[in-house]
Amino acid sequence: MKREYTIPPCSGRAIDIRLGEHIAVIDTEGGQVADFFAVMPDRPDEFLSPGVTIDCNGSLRLRPGDLLYSNRYRPMLRVLSDDVGEHDLLHPCCRPEMYDFFYHNGKGHRNCLDNLNACLGEHRAIIQPVNLFMHTRVNPDGSITVLPPRSRPGDRIVLRAEADMQLGIAACAVAESSCNSGRCTAIEVVIEFSD
Numbered sequence: 001m002k003r004e005y006t007i008p009p010c011s012g013r014a015i016d017i018r019l020g021e022h023i024a025v026i027d028t029e030g031g032q033v034a035d036f037f038a039v040m041p042d043r044p045d046e047f048l049s050p051g052v053t054i055d056c057n058g059s060l061r062l063r064p065g066d067l068l069y070s071n072r073y074r075p076m077l078r079v080l081s082d083d084v085g086e087h088d089l090l091h092p093c094c095r096p097e098m099y100d101f102f103y104h105n106g107k108g109h110r111n112c113l114d115n116l117n118a119c120l121g122e123h124r125a126i127i128q129p130v131n132l133f134m135h136t137r138v139n140p141d142g143s144i145t146v147l148p149p150r151s152r153p154g155d156r157i158v159l160r161a162e163a164d165m166q167l168g169i170a171a172c173a174v175a176e177s178s179c180n181s182g183r184c185t186a187i188e189v190v191i192e193f194s195d
Helices: 050-057 096-103 112-120
Strands: 003-007 012-017 021-027 034-040 043-047 067-069 075-082 130-132 135-138 144-147 155-161 165-171 187-193
Touching (some): 003 012, 003 165, 012 021, 012 112, 021 034, 034 075, 034 112, 050 067, 112 165, 165 187
Antiparallel strands (some): 012 165, 021 155, 021 187, 034 130, 034 165, 135 144
16 A cells, blocks of 8 residues: 655654555655654664664665664665665754854744654654755865755655654755755655565
8 A cells, every 4th residue: 555745845744664665755846855764663762873874884875775774773774776876864953053053043943853853742852864865075175065956856765664663754944055955845755565
């Protein structure tokens, strides 16, 4: 059975996932980041960790076949296919303090930290998601540059769940920089089971 969800711009959604389900995250209009996070429903202190994923894969990039790991070094998801090949494992969720620091407009600004906490019923002080479609260039001197996403309309990444989990996915709210190509649009998610 297929389940389809639309995550409107600057909002988030929780989705319950079962072992073996395929999760397609789709950038419908192109140039939009999806903050992608997951928690183990029976172990709330275990969650998706980009840092551990970098450690286990030995890379700042995700490729088909790679696993995404929890903070306890257990596989949570496997990348099955990817139209874009450029995702960010470095940045935390945008939050009011970030908007204040860079743009002086944090008060009342929609943000991915609040959106993910709200949809998951959590109160995490910081969330480090996998920022799907976000294009962060690591320069030779160690500095980083955020560039517009390379995703085009309809581009997707498909992952397989390696465990039961609850996803939290936010359509990123940053319109002030190149992060989302200067505007915020919707993200589509399609869940289906495939043998």
